Amino acid sequence: MAEPSTAHCSLYISDVLVDFTKSRKNVESAELRIGELHTPVERAARKTLRQTFSPPMKISLGVSFSLHLRHKRLLGMKTEDEDIDFDTDDIFRVSDARGKPERQEYIKFHKKIKIVVELFGSITTEQVVSSDENPELQPTTDEIIRICPRFRILVIGKTGVGKSSLINHAFGVEKALTSDDKPGGANIDTEFISNQNDKFVLHDSKGFEPGDEDNLKIVQDFIERRKNMPALKDQLYAVWLCFEIPRAGGRLLETGTEEFLTLKRKGKLGDVPVIVVFTKYDKLIDRMDRTLDESSLEGLSDNDIKKLIKNKAETELQKICIGPLKKFAGPDIPSATISTKEEHKETLARLIQETESHVRQHFALEASVMTSIAQRVDPRLKINASIEVGKRRYWKALASSTAFKNRMMRDCLNVLHTDIVTVWNFSDPHRFLYSTEFRTMMVNMVNKLDSDDERAADPNKCIVVGLSMVGTIAGIVSALAGPAAPIVVPIAAGVVLAVWVHDVYQMSHAVLQRFMSYIVNLTLVLQTLYLVSESQELTRRAIKLAVASYLKSPMSGKVHSRIQEYVRGLTLLERTDRDTLDKIFELMQLFDISAEKDSGLRVQIREDVGSLPDEPW
Structure with missing residues (x-):
C-alpha cells in the first residue's frame, strides 16, 4: 500500500497526568488551558492529578497551551498560582520525529513536577491512499x-x-x-x-x-x-x-x-x-398602547387588546418603515x-x-x-443544522452500517454525540456535555426506555405538540427544580455503560433502534436544556434537570414507541437508509420547539431554576 500524503495540523490530548511526588510543593488544583478553553484536572492520588478527556482536546499550532497550578509549599500556608507554558512547536516537532504514532507521550518537567501529556495525531487533509480500510471516524463538525x-x-x-x-x-x-x-x-x-x-x-x-x-x-x-x-x-x-x-x-x-x-x-x-x-x-408597541382609545376597549380581553396593539404597530411599521424601504430599495x-x-x-x-x-x-x-x-435564540434552527450535519455522513447509513463497519458501537455513538452537541453550541467551558458522565446518561437512557414497557404509548394515537408540550416541559422543570433539593436522575451517570456499546456495530433491528433513539433523545434533551439554561454557563445541575425533565415528560415515551414501531416494520435493512433518515427528521420536527412558542416560558423556567450552586453528577 502506498504511503499517505498528509498535512498534520492538529494533535489531540486524551490524558494528562501531573505527578508532584518529588516536589516540595503541594498542588491543590490544576487546570489545563488551551486557548480560551479551561478544563480542570482532577486529583487521582495524594500526590498526583489526572484527567482523561472524552472527546480528546485538540491543540493546534499557534494556540496557547498551558497548565495552571495552585499550590503551597509543604509546611507553608501561603497559596501561590503558577502557569506552566508548553511550546506547541516543540510538541509538533517531537510528534513528527516519532513518525506520528497513533498514541504517544509528551513529557515535561517543571521544578520536579512531572507532566505527562498523552496525545495522538489527526490528519486534517484527506489521505491519498489506495485502501479498502474505513477512514478514521471523525466528527463531521470538525470538517x-x-x-x-x-x-x-x-x-x-x-x-x-x-x-x-x-x-x-x-x-x-x-x-x-x-x-x-x-x-x-x-x-x-x-x-x-x-x-x-x-x-x-x-x-x-x-x-x-x-x-x-x-x-x-x-x-x-x-x-x-x-x-x-x-x-x-x-x-x-x-x-x-x-x-x-x-x-x-x-x-x-x-x-x-x-x-x-x-x-x-x-x-x-x-x-x-x-x-x-x-x-x-418594544418602544413602538408602547407608543401604540398609549394612543389607544379607551372607549374602544370596552369588553375586550387582555389578549384581544394585545392583538389590537400589535395590529396597530404592524400598520405603523408598513407606513413609516417597510413601505419607504421597499419603495427605495426594491421589493426583495x-x-x-x-x-x-x-x-x-x-x-x-x-x-x-x-x-x-x-x-x-x-x-x-x-x-x-x-x-x-x-446563534442562540432559535432551537428549531439547531435541530435543522443537526439534520444537515447528520445526513452529510453518518446518519445516511445507519441501517446499512457502511459508515460504521467494523467499529465499536461506543466509538460510533461518540462521533454522533460530538456532532449533535457541537451544533447546539452551549456555553459549556467545562465541557460537561462532552463528559463521560453525560455520555453514559444518554446511553443508559436508551436502555431505560427499552426496558420501560409501561411508558410505551400507542404510536397510532394523535400526539398533541406545540404549546401544550412546551407547557408540559415547563411544568415538569418547575416541579423538579425545587428550591435547593438535588436533582435526581433515574439513570445515574456513574454506573457502568450498557454491555452492547462494547460490541462491534452490525446490521440489525436492535442496533438501528438504539442508534435512532440515541440521536433523537440526545437532540430533545438538548432542546430541553436550552429552555433551562438559555445562554447561561452550563452546570451539571442544569443538565441533570434537563435529562430528568425529558424522561418524565410524555415526549420520551412517545419518541421511543414510534421508533420501536418503525423498526419492527422494516424488512430489508440495507434498503432503508433513506426511510430511516426521513423518520429521524420526522420525529425531531414533530417535537421541536419554535422560538415563538418558548419565548414566554423561558422566563418562568429560569425563575424556578434560579441561580443555585452546582452539584455533582
Whole structure:
C-alpha cells in the first residue's frame, strides 16, 4: 500500500497526568488551558492529578497551551498560582520525529513536577491512499469548523441604535465587543470574538451620517475585499443594517444609507445578504398602547387588546418603515423588526431565520450551518443544522452500517454525540456535555426506555405538540427544580455503560433502534436544556434537570414507541437508509420547539431554576 500524503495540523490530548511526588510543593488544583478553553484536572492520588478527556482536546499550532497550578509549599500556608507554558512547536516537532504514532507521550518537567501529556495525531487533509480500510471516524463538525470556523457578520448602525444589545442577545453573550465602547470609533477590519461564544466574528461600523462619504467608501471597500477572498472562512456572510424605528413623520433613510442600498440594488456589493434591521420594536408597541382609545376597549380581553396593539404597530411599521424601504430599495430587500426585551424575543429568532435563509442561498453549506451554530435564540434552527450535519455522513447509513463497519458501537455513538452537541453550541467551558458522565446518561437512557414497557404509548394515537408540550416541559422543570433539593436522575451517570456499546456495530433491528433513539433523545434533551439554561454557563445541575425533565415528560415515551414501531416494520435493512433518515427528521420536527412558542416560558423556567450552586453528577 502506498504511503499517505498528509498535512498534520492538529494533535489531540486524551490524558494528562501531573505527578508532584518529588516536589516540595503541594498542588491543590490544576487546570489545563488551551486557548480560551479551561478544563480542570482532577486529583487521582495524594500526590498526583489526572484527567482523561472524552472527546480528546485538540491543540493546534499557534494556540496557547498551558497548565495552571495552585499550590503551597509543604509546611507553608501561603497559596501561590503558577502557569506552566508548553511550546506547541516543540510538541509538533517531537510528534513528527516519532513518525506520528497513533498514541504517544509528551513529557515535561517543571521544578520536579512531572507532566505527562498523552496525545495522538489527526490528519486534517484527506489521505491519498489506495485502501479498502474505513477512514478514521471523525466528527463531521470538525470538517465544517475547519472550513468555516465562525459566522462572519458586519453590523452597521449609529451609536445608540441598539447594536450591542442585538449582538448580545442573538449570540448569547453578556457584552458584545463592539467599537461603541472603544475610543476613536469603529475600525471595520477589527475582528471582535467573544470568549463566551467563539463561533461568530463581528465587524462593526458606524452608520452613514449625513455628509460623511468616507464611511460609505470604507464599508464598500471592506465588503469588496471580503468578497474576493478565496477561502470561505474569510468571506463575509451577512450585513445587518440597523435603524431605530422612527416616530411618525421622522425620516428613515439618510443620504448615505440610500447610496449604500443603491449599491446593493445594482449588484455592486455582490451576493452578501444585506438585512435591514428595525430596532426597539418594544418602544413602538408602547407608543401604540398609549394612543389607544379607551372607549374602544370596552369588553375586550387582555389578549384581544394585545392583538389590537400589535395590529396597530404592524400598520405603523408598513407606513413609516417597510413601505419607504421597499419603495427605495426594491421589493426583495429583506428586513426584520426586533426587540431584545424578553417578551419580544421571538423577533430575534425571525431575524436569525431570515439571515440563515439568505446565507444558505448564496454560500456553501458550511456557512449556513455555522450561522445556525453561532446563534442562540432559535432551537428549531439547531435541530435543522443537526439534520444537515447528520445526513452529510453518518446518519445516511445507519441501517446499512457502511459508515460504521467494523467499529465499536461506543466509538460510533461518540462521533454522533460530538456532532449533535457541537451544533447546539452551549456555553459549556467545562465541557460537561462532552463528559463521560453525560455520555453514559444518554446511553443508559436508551436502555431505560427499552426496558420501560409501561411508558410505551400507542404510536397510532394523535400526539398533541406545540404549546401544550412546551407547557408540559415547563411544568415538569418547575416541579423538579425545587428550591435547593438535588436533582435526581433515574439513570445515574456513574454506573457502568450498557454491555452492547462494547460490541462491534452490525446490521440489525436492535442496533438501528438504539442508534435512532440515541440521536433523537440526545437532540430533545438538548432542546430541553436550552429552555433551562438559555445562554447561561452550563452546570451539571442544569443538565441533570434537563435529562430528568425529558424522561418524565410524555415526549420520551412517545419518541421511543414510534421508533420501536418503525423498526419492527422494516424488512430489508440495507434498503432503508433513506426511510430511516426521513423518520429521524420526522420525529425531531414533530417535537421541536419554535422560538415563538418558548419565548414566554423561558422566563418562568429560569425563575424556578434560579441561580443555585452546582452539584455533582
